[in-house]
Amino acid sequence: MGFISIKKKSKSLKQKERILKHSEDLFLNYGFSNITMNQIATELGIGKATIYKYFPTKEAILNEIVETLFTDINDSIEEINLNHNYSFKDKFRNYLYLFSEKYFLIQNKQIVDIKKNAPDIWDKIETLEKEIFYKKFQNLIWDGISENHIKSDFEVELIVHMILNSLQKMLNSDIKNRLSLSYKELVDNILKIYFEGILN
Helix, strand or coil: CHHHHHHHHHHHHHHHHHHHHHHHHHHHHHCHHHCCHHHHHHHHCCCHHHHHHHCCCHHHHHHHHHHHHHHHHHHHHHHHHHCCCCCHHHHHHHHHHHHHHHHHCCCHHHHHHHHHHCHHHHHHHHHHHHHHHHHHHHHHHHHHHHCCCCCCCCCHHHHHHHHHHHHHHHHCCCHHHHCCCCHHHHHHHHHHHHHHCCCC
8 A cells, every 4th residue: 555655656756847847848948928738738748637736827837947946056056065075166167067057048038038927936036046146156255265265355245246147148148159168168268267367
């Protein structure tokens, strides 16, 4: 009896994860507001009632996608922080790789769509951005200052916003494509500018 219950739970969990994954792909490719529950069901080859069994609304699907995304990013940050083989520059680089791969490649039009059509979830995204991206990156900068890797006469908040905002903007512009750079190559070039400067 217990074994059957576990199997059913496992199958149910896989179905839920499948709905989340396909919904995420559809939202990213076509925009949150342009996708209906019917389209999600058709894409998955299941009845709409099956989706409603797990998620009462399309907003509930998006909310779980957002929570899962930021949980994954937060867990990855902790892994970076706990890796004693990483130097300060390694941590700095891996933070930016992580932010770029998991989040900053989301297009501006998709962000505007969520902001307009799912404002409550947008508020959550902004809160999680501050708590996970900006606050944790700020802590890393403070560590760099205390370990004498970064000069102490700069405003830390300014450094954080300047780096993260410029990276996000460049990843969503045509500069990356024009220069034929991967996101990692773009991050490496940005880090070289910040750490080594542009003057001889």
